Amino acid sequence: MSSPLFSAVDSYKQPTMREESGYASAASSQESLTEVYFTKPHLKFINSQLQKLEPQDILRWCITSLPGLFQTTAFGLTGLVTVDMLSKLEGPLKHNIDLIFLDTLYHFDETYALVDRIRRRYGTPVHVYKPAGCDSVNDFTTRHGDKLWETNDELYDYVAKVEPAERAYSELQVKAVLTGRRRSQGGKRGDLDIVEVDEAGLIKINPLANWSFAQVKEYVDANDVPYNDLLNRGYKSVGDWHSTQPVAAGEDERSGRWKGKNKTECGIHNPKSRYAQFLQEQESKRQEEEVKRQNQELENKLQQISLNA
CATH class of the missing domain: 3.40.50.620 (HUPs)
Incomplete structure:
Protein backbone atom coordinates (compact mmCIF):
# COMPACT_ATOMS: atom_id res chain seq x y z
CA MET A 1 0.00 0.00 0.00
CA SER A 2 1.32 3.41 -0.84
CA SER A 3 -0.25 5.47 1.94
CA PRO A 4 1.58 5.85 5.27
CA LEU A 5 -0.09 3.64 7.84
CA PHE A 6 0.35 2.46 11.39
CA SER A 7 3.13 0.30 12.71
CA ALA A 8 3.28 -1.97 15.73
CA VAL A 9 6.82 -3.22 16.20
CA ASP A 10 9.32 -3.54 19.01
CA SER A 11 11.67 -1.05 17.38
CA TYR A 12 10.38 1.53 14.96
CA LYS A 13 11.13 4.94 13.47
CA GLN A 14 12.09 7.28 16.30
CA PRO A 15 9.40 9.96 16.56
CA THR A 16 10.22 13.62 17.02
CA MET A 17 9.43 15.37 20.31
CA ARG A 18 6.12 16.56 18.83
CA GLU A 19 5.26 13.04 17.69
CA GLU A 20 6.45 11.16 20.76
CA SER A 21 2.97 10.51 22.15
CA GLY A 22 1.49 9.91 18.70
CA TYR A 23 0.15 13.47 18.63
CA ALA A 24 0.65 16.28 16.16
CA SER A 25 -0.81 19.75 16.49
CA ALA A 26 -3.93 20.95 14.73
CA ALA A 27 -1.66 22.99 12.48
CA SER A 28 -0.41 19.79 10.84
CA SER A 29 -1.21 19.33 7.16
CA GLN A 30 -4.58 17.69 6.52
CA GLU A 31 -3.18 16.12 3.35
CA SER A 32 -0.74 14.13 5.48
CA LEU A 33 -2.79 12.75 8.34
CA THR A 34 -1.25 12.31 11.77
CA GLU A 35 0.54 8.99 12.19
CA VAL A 36 -0.06 7.03 15.37
CA TYR A 37 2.75 4.89 16.73
CA PHE A 38 1.94 1.71 18.64
CA THR A 39 4.71 -0.35 20.19
CA SER A 273 -2.01 -14.34 0.59
CA ARG A 274 0.10 -16.67 -1.56
CA TYR A 275 -0.99 -14.76 -4.63
CA ALA A 276 0.09 -11.43 -3.14
CA GLN A 277 3.43 -13.03 -2.30
CA PHE A 278 3.66 -14.34 -5.86
CA LEU A 279 3.18 -10.82 -7.20
CA GLN A 280 5.88 -9.49 -4.90
CA GLU A 281 8.27 -12.23 -5.99
CA GLN A 282 7.56 -11.52 -9.65
CA GLU A 283 8.23 -7.82 -9.13
CA SER A 284 11.50 -8.60 -7.33
CA LYS A 285 12.57 -10.86 -10.20
CA ARG A 286 11.66 -8.19 -12.72
CA GLN A 287 13.76 -5.64 -10.88
CA GLU A 288 16.70 -8.05 -10.65
CA GLU A 289 16.50 -8.74 -14.38
CA GLU A 290 16.40 -5.01 -15.09
CA VAL A 291 19.54 -4.44 -12.99
CA LYS A 292 21.31 -7.29 -14.81
CA ARG A 293 20.30 -5.85 -18.17
CA GLN A 294 21.58 -2.40 -17.27
CA ASN A 295 24.85 -3.84 -15.96
CA GLN A 296 25.29 -5.84 -19.16
CA GLU A 297 24.69 -2.74 -21.27
CA LEU A 298 27.26 -0.83 -19.24
CA GLU A 299 29.78 -3.65 -19.59
CA ASN A 300 29.23 -3.77 -23.37
CA LYS A 301 29.76 -0.02 -23.66
CA LEU A 302 32.96 -0.18 -21.62
CA GLN A 303 34.25 -2.99 -23.83
CA GLN A 304 33.43 -0.97 -26.94
CA ILE A 305 35.26 2.04 -25.55
CA SER A 306 38.27 -0.16 -24.75
CA LEU A 307 38.33 -1.55 -28.30
CA ASN A 308 38.10 1.91 -29.82
CA ALA A 309 40.89 3.30 -27.65
Whole structure:
Protein backbone atom coordinates (compact mmCIF):
# COMPACT_ATOMS: atom_id res chain seq x y z
CA MET A 1 0.00 0.00 0.00
CA SER A 2 1.32 3.41 -0.84
CA SER A 3 -0.25 5.47 1.94
CA PRO A 4 1.58 5.85 5.27
CA LEU A 5 -0.09 3.64 7.84
CA PHE A 6 0.35 2.46 11.39
CA SER A 7 3.13 0.30 12.71
CA ALA A 8 3.28 -1.97 15.73
CA VAL A 9 6.82 -3.22 16.20
CA ASP A 10 9.32 -3.54 19.01
CA SER A 11 11.67 -1.05 17.38
CA TYR A 12 10.38 1.53 14.96
CA LYS A 13 11.13 4.94 13.47
CA GLN A 14 12.09 7.28 16.30
CA PRO A 15 9.40 9.96 16.56
CA THR A 16 10.22 13.62 17.02
CA MET A 17 9.43 15.37 20.31
CA ARG A 18 6.12 16.56 18.83
CA GLU A 19 5.26 13.04 17.69
CA GLU A 20 6.45 11.16 20.76
CA SER A 21 2.97 10.51 22.15
CA GLY A 22 1.49 9.91 18.70
CA TYR A 23 0.15 13.47 18.63
CA ALA A 24 0.65 16.28 16.16
CA SER A 25 -0.81 19.75 16.49
CA ALA A 26 -3.93 20.95 14.73
CA ALA A 27 -1.66 22.99 12.48
CA SER A 28 -0.41 19.79 10.84
CA SER A 29 -1.21 19.33 7.16
CA GLN A 30 -4.58 17.69 6.52
CA GLU A 31 -3.18 16.12 3.35
CA SER A 32 -0.74 14.13 5.48
CA LEU A 33 -2.79 12.75 8.34
CA THR A 34 -1.25 12.31 11.77
CA GLU A 35 0.54 8.99 12.19
CA VAL A 36 -0.06 7.03 15.37
CA TYR A 37 2.75 4.89 16.73
CA PHE A 38 1.94 1.71 18.64
CA THR A 39 4.71 -0.35 20.19
CA LYS A 40 3.74 -3.92 20.98
CA PRO A 41 3.58 -3.27 24.75
CA HIS A 42 1.40 -0.19 24.12
CA LEU A 43 -0.93 -2.17 21.85
CA LYS A 44 -1.17 -4.93 24.45
CA PHE A 45 -2.11 -2.38 27.12
CA ILE A 46 -4.74 -0.75 24.90
CA ASN A 47 -6.35 -4.12 24.22
CA SER A 48 -6.37 -5.00 27.92
CA GLN A 49 -8.32 -1.79 28.61
CA LEU A 50 -10.69 -1.88 25.62
CA GLN A 51 -11.49 -5.51 26.40
CA LYS A 52 -13.42 -4.26 29.46
CA LEU A 53 -15.56 -1.78 27.51
CA GLU A 54 -18.87 -2.03 25.69
CA PRO A 55 -18.76 -1.64 21.87
CA GLN A 56 -20.15 1.91 22.06
CA ASP A 57 -17.28 2.94 24.34
CA ILE A 58 -14.77 1.33 22.00
CA LEU A 59 -16.27 3.30 19.11
CA ARG A 60 -15.97 6.54 21.10
CA TRP A 61 -12.30 5.76 21.72
CA CYS A 62 -11.77 5.18 18.00
CA ILE A 63 -13.41 8.46 17.03
CA THR A 64 -11.32 10.49 19.47
CA SER A 65 -8.03 8.61 18.99
CA LEU A 66 -7.65 7.50 15.38
CA PRO A 67 -7.30 9.73 12.31
CA GLY A 68 -8.34 8.46 8.90
CA LEU A 69 -11.01 6.17 10.37
CA PHE A 70 -13.37 4.28 8.03
CA GLN A 71 -15.58 1.19 8.29
CA THR A 72 -15.12 -1.70 5.87
CA THR A 73 -18.29 -3.72 5.48
CA ALA A 74 -20.09 -6.29 3.38
CA PHE A 75 -23.23 -5.33 5.33
CA GLY A 76 -23.24 -8.38 7.56
CA LEU A 77 -25.06 -8.24 10.89
CA THR A 78 -22.07 -7.12 12.95
CA GLY A 79 -21.20 -4.31 10.58
CA LEU A 80 -24.82 -3.18 10.57
CA VAL A 81 -24.86 -3.06 14.36
CA THR A 82 -21.72 -0.90 14.22
CA VAL A 83 -23.38 1.51 11.78
CA ASP A 84 -26.43 1.78 14.02
CA MET A 85 -24.38 2.26 17.19
CA LEU A 86 -22.34 5.02 15.56
CA SER A 87 -25.50 6.82 14.47
CA LYS A 88 -26.75 6.89 18.07
CA LEU A 89 -23.62 8.10 19.86
CA GLU A 90 -24.16 11.41 21.59
CA GLY A 91 -21.67 14.27 21.55
CA PRO A 92 -20.15 16.88 19.25
CA LEU A 93 -17.81 14.56 17.35
CA LYS A 94 -18.51 13.05 13.93
CA HIS A 95 -20.29 9.73 14.36
CA ASN A 96 -21.24 8.63 10.84
CA ILE A 97 -17.96 7.04 9.81
CA ASP A 98 -17.74 6.60 6.02
CA LEU A 99 -18.25 3.05 4.75
CA ILE A 100 -16.09 1.14 2.26
CA PHE A 101 -17.96 -1.56 0.34
CA LEU A 102 -16.00 -3.92 -1.93
CA ASP A 103 -18.38 -4.75 -4.77
CA THR A 104 -16.99 -7.99 -6.19
CA LEU A 105 -19.80 -7.88 -8.80
CA TYR A 106 -20.94 -11.26 -7.45
CA HIS A 107 -22.94 -10.25 -4.39
CA PHE A 108 -26.51 -11.46 -3.96
CA ASP A 109 -29.29 -9.16 -5.20
CA GLU A 110 -30.47 -9.03 -1.57
CA THR A 111 -27.11 -7.55 -0.56
CA TYR A 112 -27.29 -4.77 -3.16
CA ALA A 113 -30.84 -3.99 -2.03
CA LEU A 114 -29.61 -3.77 1.57
CA VAL A 115 -26.90 -1.26 0.61
CA ASP A 116 -29.61 1.07 -0.72
CA ARG A 117 -31.69 0.63 2.44
CA ILE A 118 -28.72 1.50 4.65
CA ARG A 119 -27.97 4.60 2.60
CA ARG A 120 -31.55 5.79 2.99
CA ARG A 121 -31.79 4.93 6.69
CA TYR A 122 -28.51 6.41 7.94
CA GLY A 123 -27.29 8.78 5.24
CA THR A 124 -23.76 7.47 5.72
CA PRO A 125 -21.45 7.91 2.69
CA VAL A 126 -20.66 4.55 1.04
CA HIS A 127 -17.48 4.34 -1.05
CA VAL A 128 -17.91 1.48 -3.54
CA TYR A 129 -14.81 -0.17 -4.99
CA LYS A 130 -14.99 -2.75 -7.78
CA PRO A 131 -12.31 -4.92 -9.40
CA ALA A 132 -9.93 -2.75 -11.44
CA GLY A 133 -11.29 -1.96 -14.91
CA CYS A 134 -14.58 -3.77 -14.29
CA ASP A 135 -18.07 -2.33 -13.95
CA SER A 136 -20.01 -5.52 -14.68
CA VAL A 137 -19.79 -9.30 -14.60
CA ASN A 138 -19.17 -9.26 -18.36
CA ASP A 139 -16.19 -6.96 -17.85
CA PHE A 140 -14.82 -9.30 -15.20
CA THR A 141 -15.18 -12.50 -17.25
CA THR A 142 -13.65 -10.79 -20.29
CA ARG A 143 -10.59 -9.85 -18.27
CA HIS A 144 -10.25 -12.91 -16.04
CA GLY A 145 -12.24 -15.73 -17.62
CA ASP A 146 -15.33 -17.58 -16.44
CA LYS A 147 -15.60 -18.79 -12.82
CA LEU A 148 -12.19 -17.53 -11.71
CA TRP A 149 -13.14 -18.44 -8.13
CA GLU A 150 -13.01 -22.09 -9.21
CA THR A 151 -9.97 -22.02 -11.48
CA ASN A 152 -7.81 -19.85 -9.21
CA ASP A 153 -9.51 -18.81 -6.00
CA GLU A 154 -6.49 -16.90 -4.63
CA LEU A 155 -6.26 -14.84 -7.80
CA TYR A 156 -10.00 -14.21 -7.55
CA ASP A 157 -9.66 -13.01 -3.96
CA TYR A 158 -6.85 -10.72 -4.98
CA VAL A 159 -8.48 -9.05 -7.99
CA ALA A 160 -12.01 -8.93 -6.51
CA LYS A 161 -11.24 -7.99 -2.91
CA VAL A 162 -7.61 -7.41 -1.91
CA GLU A 163 -6.58 -5.04 -4.72
CA PRO A 164 -9.79 -2.97 -4.51
CA ALA A 165 -9.30 -2.71 -0.74
CA GLU A 166 -5.71 -1.55 -1.16
CA ARG A 167 -6.85 0.98 -3.76
CA ALA A 168 -9.54 2.28 -1.42
CA TYR A 169 -7.10 2.63 1.48
CA SER A 170 -4.66 4.55 -0.70
CA GLU A 171 -7.15 6.86 -2.44
CA LEU A 172 -9.15 7.65 0.71
CA GLN A 173 -6.07 7.97 2.95
CA VAL A 174 -7.39 5.28 5.25
CA LYS A 175 -5.38 4.86 8.43
CA ALA A 176 -7.74 2.68 10.47
CA VAL A 177 -10.80 0.55 9.76
CA LEU A 178 -13.68 -0.78 11.82
CA THR A 179 -14.45 -4.40 10.96
CA GLY A 180 -17.32 -6.77 11.72
CA ARG A 181 -15.17 -9.66 12.93
CA ARG A 182 -16.01 -11.46 16.17
CA ARG A 183 -14.39 -14.28 18.13
CA SER A 184 -17.59 -16.33 18.11
CA GLN A 185 -17.37 -16.59 14.31
CA GLY A 186 -14.73 -19.26 14.84
CA GLY A 187 -11.78 -20.23 12.67
CA LYS A 188 -8.86 -17.82 12.77
CA ARG A 189 -11.11 -15.25 14.43
CA GLY A 190 -11.30 -17.19 17.68
CA ASP A 191 -8.48 -15.24 19.32
CA LEU A 192 -9.16 -11.77 17.93
CA ASP A 193 -7.92 -8.71 19.78
CA ILE A 194 -10.02 -5.56 19.84
CA VAL A 195 -7.25 -3.63 18.09
CA GLU A 196 -4.82 -5.18 15.60
CA VAL A 197 -2.16 -3.84 13.27
CA ASP A 198 -1.70 -5.95 10.15
CA GLU A 199 1.54 -6.65 8.30
CA ALA A 200 0.91 -3.75 5.92
CA GLY A 201 0.57 -1.37 8.88
CA LEU A 202 -3.20 -0.86 8.70
CA ILE A 203 -4.92 -0.68 12.08
CA LYS A 204 -8.07 -2.77 12.45
CA ILE A 205 -10.60 -2.37 15.22
CA ASN A 206 -13.06 -5.15 16.02
CA PRO A 207 -15.52 -3.33 18.32
CA LEU A 208 -17.88 -6.30 18.71
CA ALA A 209 -15.17 -8.94 19.06
CA ASN A 210 -16.63 -10.06 22.40
CA TRP A 211 -20.22 -10.45 21.20
CA SER A 212 -21.96 -13.67 20.18
CA PHE A 213 -24.24 -14.07 17.17
CA ALA A 214 -27.21 -14.13 19.56
CA GLN A 215 -26.20 -10.78 21.06
CA VAL A 216 -25.80 -9.24 17.62
CA LYS A 217 -29.19 -10.53 16.44
CA GLU A 218 -30.83 -9.36 19.67
CA TYR A 219 -29.49 -5.83 19.10
CA VAL A 220 -30.67 -5.86 15.47
CA ASP A 221 -34.18 -6.89 16.49
CA ALA A 222 -34.39 -4.48 19.43
CA ASN A 223 -33.26 -1.50 17.35
CA ASP A 224 -35.04 -2.39 14.10
CA VAL A 225 -31.75 -2.40 12.18
CA PRO A 226 -32.19 -3.25 8.46
CA TYR A 227 -30.54 -6.56 7.58
CA ASN A 228 -30.08 -8.93 4.65
CA ASP A 229 -33.25 -10.84 3.78
CA LEU A 230 -31.11 -13.97 3.28
CA LEU A 231 -30.77 -14.26 7.05
CA ASN A 232 -34.43 -15.27 7.12
CA ARG A 233 -33.58 -18.20 4.82
CA GLY A 234 -30.91 -19.95 6.86
CA TYR A 235 -27.88 -17.82 6.01
CA LYS A 236 -25.77 -16.32 8.81
CA SER A 237 -22.69 -14.99 7.00
CA VAL A 238 -23.25 -13.66 3.49
CA GLY A 239 -20.57 -13.13 0.86
CA ASP A 240 -20.55 -13.81 -2.89
CA TRP A 241 -23.43 -15.91 -4.21
CA HIS A 242 -21.06 -18.53 -5.65
CA SER A 243 -19.34 -19.24 -2.31
CA THR A 244 -22.11 -18.81 0.27
CA GLN A 245 -24.62 -21.38 1.49
CA PRO A 246 -27.19 -21.56 4.30
CA VAL A 247 -25.95 -22.82 7.66
CA ALA A 248 -27.39 -25.96 9.23
CA ALA A 249 -28.42 -26.08 12.88
CA GLY A 250 -25.37 -26.44 15.13
CA GLU A 251 -22.86 -25.38 12.47
CA ASP A 252 -20.45 -22.47 12.96
CA GLU A 253 -21.70 -19.10 11.85
CA ARG A 254 -19.28 -18.89 8.91
CA SER A 255 -19.47 -22.56 7.93
CA GLY A 256 -21.60 -21.61 4.93
CA ARG A 257 -18.69 -19.71 3.39
CA TRP A 258 -16.39 -21.60 0.97
CA LYS A 259 -18.05 -24.91 1.87
CA GLY A 260 -15.78 -27.87 1.20
CA LYS A 261 -12.63 -25.75 1.05
CA ASN A 262 -9.91 -25.36 3.66
CA LYS A 263 -10.53 -21.66 3.81
CA THR A 264 -12.02 -19.21 6.31
CA GLU A 265 -10.88 -15.78 5.04
CA CYS A 266 -11.03 -14.07 1.66
CA GLY A 267 -7.60 -12.43 1.78
CA ILE A 268 -8.52 -9.00 3.15
CA HIS A 269 -7.92 -10.27 6.68
CA ASN A 270 -5.20 -12.70 5.58
CA PRO A 271 -2.10 -10.63 4.77
CA LYS A 272 -0.06 -13.69 3.77
CA SER A 273 -2.01 -14.34 0.59
CA ARG A 274 0.10 -16.67 -1.56
CA TYR A 275 -0.99 -14.76 -4.63
CA ALA A 276 0.09 -11.43 -3.14
CA GLN A 277 3.43 -13.03 -2.30
CA PHE A 278 3.66 -14.34 -5.86
CA LEU A 279 3.18 -10.82 -7.20
CA GLN A 280 5.88 -9.49 -4.90
CA GLU A 281 8.27 -12.23 -5.99
CA GLN A 282 7.56 -11.52 -9.65
CA GLU A 283 8.23 -7.82 -9.13
CA SER A 284 11.50 -8.60 -7.33
CA LYS A 285 12.57 -10.86 -10.20
CA ARG A 286 11.66 -8.19 -12.72
CA GLN A 287 13.76 -5.64 -10.88
CA GLU A 288 16.70 -8.05 -10.65
CA GLU A 289 16.50 -8.74 -14.38
CA GLU A 290 16.40 -5.01 -15.09
CA VAL A 291 19.54 -4.44 -12.99
CA LYS A 292 21.31 -7.29 -14.81
CA ARG A 293 20.30 -5.85 -18.17
CA GLN A 294 21.58 -2.40 -17.27
CA ASN A 295 24.85 -3.84 -15.96
CA GLN A 296 25.29 -5.84 -19.16
CA GLU A 297 24.69 -2.74 -21.27
CA LEU A 298 27.26 -0.83 -19.24
CA GLU A 299 29.78 -3.65 -19.59
CA ASN A 300 29.23 -3.77 -23.37
CA LYS A 301 29.76 -0.02 -23.66
CA LEU A 302 32.96 -0.18 -21.62
CA GLN A 303 34.25 -2.99 -23.83
CA GLN A 304 33.43 -0.97 -26.94
CA ILE A 305 35.26 2.04 -25.55
CA SER A 306 38.27 -0.16 -24.75
CA LEU A 307 38.33 -1.55 -28.30
CA ASN A 308 38.10 1.91 -29.82
CA ALA A 309 40.89 3.30 -27.65
